[in-house]
Amino acid sequence: MSGGNAIAASLDSAVKSVLAEYDFSSDVVFHLVNVSENWTYRVDDPARGCSAALRVHRPNYHSREEIESELTWIDALRGASVVNAPAPIAARDGGRVRTVAVEGGPARHVTLFDWLPGAAPSADADLIPSFGRLGDLASRMHLFGIGWRRPSSFCRFTYDDAAVLEKVLWGRWQDAPGIGVAEEEVLSRACDEIRRQLAGYGRGTDRFGLCHNDLRLANLLIDGERLSVIDFDDCGFSWYLNDFATAVSFMEGDPRVGDWMAAWLGGYTRTRALTAEDRAILPTLIMLRRMLLVGWVGFHYEHAAEARALGADYATGACRIAEDYLSGRYLT
Incomplete structure (x- = not known):
């Protein structure tokens, strides 16, 4: 297994384990949608009729406290109706930042957000x-x-x-x-x-x-x-x-x-x-x-x-x- 495939497999396993800490049904599925600083997955639960965005954070980039602060600012912006932003989703124990073990690498922080509808403007459009x-x-x-x-x-x-x-x-x-x-x-x-x-x-x-x-x-x-x-x-x-x-x-x-x-x-x-x-x-x-x-x-x-x-x-x-x-x- 190549290095990239090994990382993907390890993160898939970590995502599967952390999703068990949230209120999803046994029908929940997920797939990778973006790799940048973080690995972002779309999570779909057809039994509950909901979707979410799960972010596996890059190691040694943001601390737990920094991630909590990001979520606090999103809460404040949403609460004041300044912008529409995805709401952070808490796990069953009320925590909004999880830390999950990853085989063959450092532990990763994980956050979950509402999946918002819509699409980014097309590059071919009048911008x-x-x-x-x-x-x-x-x-x-x-x-x-x-x-x-x-x-x-x-x-x-x-x-x-x-x-x-x-x-x-x-x-x-x-x-x-x-x-x-x-x-x-x-x-x-x-x-x-x-x-x-x-x-x-x-x-x-x-x-x-x-x-x-x-x-x-x-x-x-x-x-x-x-x-x-x-x-x-x-x-x-x-x-x-x-x-x-x-x-x-x-x-x-x-x-x-x-x-x-x-x-x-x-x-x-x-x-x-x-x-x-x-x-x-x-x-x-x-x-x-x-x-x-x-x-x-x-x-x-x-x-x-x-x-x-x-x-x-x-x-x-x-x-x-x-x-x-x-x-x-x-x-x-």
């Missing part, structure tokens, strides 16, 4: 309206987060240039496929400029706070007039406008990014004003996100199909964007 809705959602979440009194136990990580470029929680960009001497040189210069720009922009409370941090189209579900946001796994403290940078993840070089940005800003500023400095920092935040994703591709290349599909071209594309960023041509 301007969707980016406008994302901007509106982001501003409402930011305003709520600014005014929300967090519990004393609340703890989430900080997403900033140090986390991306030094702590490398998502993988070293230098190790990604496609990175040679020339690529490392231009991307290193881009990293220096990112640090300089963000230091100048600062972390005032009007600029830096609690964000979704992965508010991209793939995490937006549209079901008729109903709009839902999923996957709060990367929520934490960052520059508020990083939520636009995440919205164009894997599409940073698309010629339509400028139009998408205008639509997102239009949606955002309906409820929250932005300064010229805020708008000017967007290319830097997008470049920072691209550096994160270059590292992510390298880190996940062996087990995530999306990373393998991007391959070395994603790093070389980052170099083209970096050249435009350093010369002041990107999004101008």
Whole structure:
């Protein structure tokens, strides 16, 4: 059995065992739907007529306390009707974070959520309206987060240039496929400029706070007039406008990014004003996100199909964007 198949088999066994701790019938079935930082499964119980999303967390990524804090923020957003997000589901003993043994590897935290109807916007569609809705959602979440009194136990990580470029929680960009001497040189210069720009922009409370941090189209579900946001796994403290940078993840070089940005800003500023400095920092935040994703591709290349599909071209594309960023041509 190959390494990837062995991991899948071990996790399938772990999922089967942890589902017994919830109120599902003996008819419950599950299948893998996504592999990224976490392994996400769809759970269907035809006897009870319900479905759920089960997330097996990446080991050594978030602590139990950090995961509990994510769920607390989702509760608060749902309770205030800020966004429609999947409700966490408790096990029979009332706990919402389980820890399950995995054969041949470290134990994993597991969480379960309602399965929400809907689909992400199609890449072939006109995305301007969707980016406008994302901007509106982001501003409402930011305003709520600014005014929300967090519990004393609340703890989430900080997403900033140090986390991306030094702590490398998502993988070293230098190790990604496609990175040679020339690529490392231009991307290193881009990293220096990112640090300089963000230091100048600062972390005032009007600029830096609690964000979704992965508010991209793939995490937006549209079901008729109903709009839902999923996957709060990367929520934490960052520059508020990083939520636009995440919205164009894997599409940073698309010629339509400028139009998408205008639509997102239009949606955002309906409820929250932005300064010229805020708008000017967007290319830097997008470049920072691209550096994160270059590292992510390298880190996940062996087990995530999306990373393998991007391959070395994603790093070389980052170099083209970096050249435009350093010369002041990107999004101008």
